[in-house]
Amino acid sequence: MHRNPIAAIATPRGAGGVGIVRVSGPDLIGLAKTLLGAEPKPRFAHFLVLKDARQEQLDQVLLLYFKAPASFTGEDVVELHCHGGPRVTQLVLNRVIELGTPEGIMLAGPGEFSLRAFLNGKIDLVQAEAIADLINAQSDASLRGASLSLQGRFSEEINQLIDQITQLRILVESTLDFPEEEIEFIEAANAKQRLEKIMSDLDQIIKISSQGKILRDGIRLALVGPPNVGKSSLLNTLVGEERAIVTPIAGTTRDRIIENISIDGIPVHVIDTAGIRESNDVVEQIGVAQTWDEIAKADIVLLMHDATQAPEQNFLGIEKTVRERAHSGAHILDVINKRDLLESLQAAQSKTDGESKQIFISAKTGDGIRQLQEMILHFAGWEGNAGGGIYTARSRHLRAIVLAKEHIQKAMAYGFGGNRALELFAEELYCAQNHLGEITGKLLPDDLLGKIFSEFCIGK
Numbered sequence: 001m002h003r004n005p006i007a008a009i010a011t012p013r014g015a016g017g018v019g020i021v022r023v024s025g026p027d028l029i030g031l032a033k034t035l036l037g038a039e040p041k042p043r044f045a046h047f048l049v050l051k052d053a054r055q056e057q058l059d060q061v062l063l064l065y066f067k068a069p070a071s072f073t074g075e076d077v078v079e080l081h082c083h084g085g086p087r088v089t090q091l092v093l094n095r096v097i098e099l100g101t102p103e104g105i106m107l108a109g110p111g112e113f114s115l116r117a118f119l120n121g122k123i124d125l126v127q128a129e130a131i132a133d134l135i136n137a138q139s140d141a142s143l144r145g146a147s148l149s150l151q152g153r154f155s156e157e158i159n160q161l162i163d164q165i166t167q168l169r170i171l172v173e174s175t176l177d178f179p180e181e182e183i184e185f186i187e188a189a190n191a192k193q194r195l196e197k198i199m200s201d202l203d204q205i206i207k208i209s210s211q212g213k214i215l216r217d218g219i220r221l222a223l224v225g226p227p228n229v230g231k232s233s234l235l236n237t238l239v240g241e242e243r244a245i246v247t248p249i250a251g252t253t254r255d256r257i258i259e260n261i262s263i264d265g266i267p268v269h270v271i272d273t274a275g276i277r278e279s280n281d282v283v284e285q286i287g288v289a290q291t292w293d294e295i296a297k298a299d300i301v302l303l304m305h306d307a308t309q310a311p312e313q314n315f316l317g318i319e320k321t322v323r324e325r326a327h328s329g330a331h332i333l334d335v336i337n338k339r340d341l342l343e344s345l346q347a348a349q350s351k352t353d354g355e356s357k358q359i360f361i362s363a364k365t366g367d368g369i370r371q372l373q374e375m376i377l378h379f380a381g382w383e384g385n386a387g388g389g390i391y392t393a394r395s396r397h398l399r400a401i402v403l404a405k406e407h408i409q410k411a412m413a414y415g416f417g418g419n420r421a422l423e424l425f426a427e428e429l430y431c432a433q434n435h436l437g438e439i440t441g442k443l444l445p446d447d448l449l450g451k452i453f454s455e456f457c458i459g460k
């Protein structure tokens, strides 16, 4: 399909050593020649002095010409590496657009280069998403996971599953034409074992992708409770810096504060919130309303209280509402803070059975913090990345795999008894295959592309 040339600044705004202006289009040899004043050699760094319309020097630049289809987008690509300042790059971009091509050059939208790479079959959808994840990665572990997806590890597993399902489908559908022999034929072809293999591979992929989803999305962790229990102190301890104001005055925090940290390489979005209490102060009321919002969005809620105070009526009320407001998959951990103030530390032992959701800590001394971090990872479903090899995954992928699994389960239930069951069986395999196809983009539901690529930055 013919698409008009597009251009954008591919490097971040701001000052830097080098800035890159990138152009992609079906035929850019003319533009490259005009810029260079000579025939460009593909994949060769040409030095040139870029001049404006009045023939005054704009900048000294390097020009790279990638000839289609051997480029990121699969089209002709021209890159101009100039000095990295917001003004320089903008002027270089303007000049390129001014010189133009017979069809003109449009400004690229977010992710439009990657979209073209996808549409031209250079990468599949999982890989395109992995590019965005790689750029946005906040920890080394998520970066490695995105890199594995980009290399095609995840897509490969999905494609293998699709192959297995397709083969089984072909087998079953072909027997539909030969009713007398069908059962023996299918038995001889180990159809049942093959179906079981598909099922166990699906389970394995679900397991890895749910880890991959944690690696990509991270864990949303809300610190909540009554005023003065030490929520902001805990935020500061987890971040390792004084980010939130801490005072002995109840009602110190009013605005929620979000900090991105990583625990053992897993991104964790920690949210300090306004202490929950009835208040006549309008600002505080808004803060408390935000707290309830955060409780609803969190994967893990740390419900904090003060070890020196017995939980009173008010606290029990908060606890009940927190449990009601948290989403169904969330875990609420009871964090009893200020353990250092207790005279008898014996009484304040945290249970260590692995499934206990209660822990004593001191945000002030750091006592119990490591154990708390482990609890957070555990209840978020992170099983550790012992062997590495976990690729990043998104909710969209996981949903599709789970749907595929449901169809395979239905297929299993139909079994191989008789023609009608076989038809239904084949139909379920077909549905499962389609759901898996959505992951890599072999099969695209409406508006998915727009949604995915609009999250990209411009110039990628």
Ligand SMILES: Nc1nc2c(ncn2[C@@H]2O[C@H](COP(=O)(O)OP(=O)(O)OP(=O)(O)O)[C@@H](O)[C@H]2O)c(=O)[nH]1
Residues within 6 Å of the ligand: 226, 227, 228, 229, 230, 231, 232, 233, 234, 245, 246, 247, 248, 249, 250, 251, 252, 253, 254, 273, 274, 275, 276, 337, 338, 339, 340, 341, 361, 362, 363, 364, 365
């Ligand atoms: N001894 C001791 N004091 C603590 C500990 N954690 C917090 N504090 C003190 O408790 C008081 C309140 O701490 P904050 O962290 O501001 O409490 P908060 O829950 O954020 O309070 P609000 O923002 O008002 O809701 C401060 O004086 C802290 O120094 C702890 O582990 N031990």
Ligand SMILES: [Mg+2]
Residues within 6 Å of the ligand: 231, 232, 233, 244, 245, 252, 253, 272, 273, 275
């Ligand atoms: Mg606070």
